[in-house]
Every structure is written in C-alpha cells, then in structure tokens.
Amino acid sequence: MDLPAISTTQRSTSGPFSALLTHRSLTFELAKRDVLGRYRGASFGLLWSLISPFLMLMVYSFAFGFVMKAKWPQTDNAHAHYSIILFVGLIVHGFFAECLSRSPHLITGNANFVKRVIFPLEILPWPMVMSALFHTFMNFLVFVALHLVLDHTMAWTIVFLPLVMLPLVLLTMGVSWLLAALGVYLRDISQITGVLATAMLFLSTAMFPVTALPPEYRWLLIINPLSFIIDQAREVALWGNYPNWTGLGIYMLCALAVLYLGYAAFRLTRRGFADVI
Numbered sequence: 001m002d003l004p005a006i007s008t009t010q011r012s013t014s015g016p017f018s019a020l021l022t023h024r025s026l027t028f029e030l031a032k033r034d035v036l037g038r039y040r041g042a043s044f045g046l047l048w049s050l051i052s053p054f055l056m057l058m059v060y061s062f063a064f065g066f067v068m069k070a071k072w073p074q075t076d077n078a079h080a081h082y083s084i085i086l087f088v089g090l091i092v093h094g095f096f097a098e099c100l101s102r103s104p105h106l107i108t109g110n111a112n113f114v115k116r117v118i119f120p121l122e123i124l125p126w127p128m129v130m131s132a133l134f135h136t137f138m139n140f141l142v143f144v145a146l147h148l149v150l151d152h153t154m155a156w157t158i159v160f161l162p163l164v165m166l167p168l169v170l171l172t173m174g175v176s177w178l179l180a181a182l183g184v185y186l187r188d189i190s191q192i193t194g195v196l197a198t199a200m201l202f203l204s205t206a207m208f209p210v211t212a213l214p215p216e217y218r219w220l221l222i223i224n225p226l227s228f229i230i231d232q233a234r235e236v237a238l239w240g241n242y243p244n245w246t247g248l249g250i251y252m253l254c255a256l257a258v259l260y261l262g263y264a265a266f267r268l269t270r271r272g273f274a275d276v277i
Helices: 008-020 024-038 043-065 075-076 084-106 108-113 125-151 156-186 191-204 223-238 245-276
Strands: none
Touching: 008 024, 008 245, 024 125, 043 084, 043 108, 043 125, 084 108, 084 125, 084 156, 084 191, 084 223, 125 156, 156 191, 156 245, 191 223, 223 245
C-alpha cells in the first residue's frame, strides 16, 4: 500500500515538518525501534538509559572536579554542586553530539529504504532526533534526582527547559538533513563529525564558564552554538532565573534558517542517492 502523499501547497507551507505530519505513525515507530534496538540483548534493558549518564557524570566529575580542581563561581556560594553544573552541560552537548555523529550514516545505513521509491527519506532524521531526545529526557531525570540529593533544592523555572531546548532541536534537525545528504557523497565526513563533536564539548561552556578564559579567547566559546543553550539551561534549571527571551528569539530565527536550508539541501540532492548507493 502506498504511503500517503501530501499536496504541493501543504508541502511548501509546512516544509521540513511535512513528512513528519504526514507519516507520524511511521516516524514514531522508527523512533521506538531505534530506542529499543540500542538496548536489545542487554540485561538491564532501558535501565541503561539511566545508568549510563550517571556513570558518565562520575567520570567527568572525578577528572575535572577532583583531579583538575575545576571551579564554578556559583559553587562558592553553595548554590549548586559542581557535578550538577557540569551535568547540565554534558546533557545538552550529548543530545547534539549524538545527532551529529549519526547523521552522516542515515542514508548509507538505510540503503534498503533508498531503493523504495515510495519511502519518505525525509523522515529519517526525525526518529534519530526523537531517540536522542528520549535519552536527553532520561538524563534530565537523573539530573533532577541528583540535584535534589546533593543540593536539596529545585528551581521552579526548570519548567522553561523545553523552551530553552527547542531552538537547539530545530538547529539539530537542519544540520542532520545536511549531513545525511553530504554523507552519501562524501563518506569521509563521518570522520570529521566525531572530532567536531569533541571540539564542541571542550570549546563550550559545558566544562567551564566563559570567564575562565582570557578576554581575547572568549569568542571561541561564544560562537559555539551549544554555549548559549547550555548557559540558558543552567539559568532555568539551577539558578532559578527566567530565560533570555531576546537571545532565545534570535537563536530560534537562526535555527529555523538552518532547518529550512538543511531540508532544502536534502531534497535537492536526494535524487542522486540511489545512483551513488
């Protein structure tokens, strides 16, 4: 049975969301399969989505908090434990890094879908991003539990966290479409994304505040698209402040531009996927 088609008018107005809106069931089923497939055969199953971030936090806290004696300004006033501050940055980076490293393989890793003329290849980044969002949600559950245990408090402004993450999700979708298309024609790009993901971790405010660098080098952290989201996530989840609405608005406009450009590049190049694969 053919998959439902959408009209030209609807496609032009909804753009990157058209495939998702039309093939919702297929998209969610692929996302579910992606999440469950990661833990298939594991003794603890989905519990690893809670265990893994906790183990990751222990390693980074030991390396940076104990060995390197890293500090954060707010820790001096006992506003939050250093490990919790670090964890917020790791969660935000982890979401983007997962999508960044997997995107170049979305088409080449699903060659059987490319051969099917009726399969909507445009939806492939959506299940991947949804799977990454699931793990991000599980990570934040661990964050809430640890924050309550270590700091005995929780800011009510954490309810704004989804709004803070939304622009990054849209930006990630655009980047995913672009990398998925490039990954078909430039197979070496997957080697670059791994290095880029690591660089974006250490050149962001995930590990240390921007004030830790000399003024002449702070621009390296400021231009990193993760830094603003990490800082805003800490503002609402830790410091109890409102988000920077103006900054989020500007970020959203830039994210939408990347979203539509990435989607356009994908649709422009998809005609040659079958020939290359």
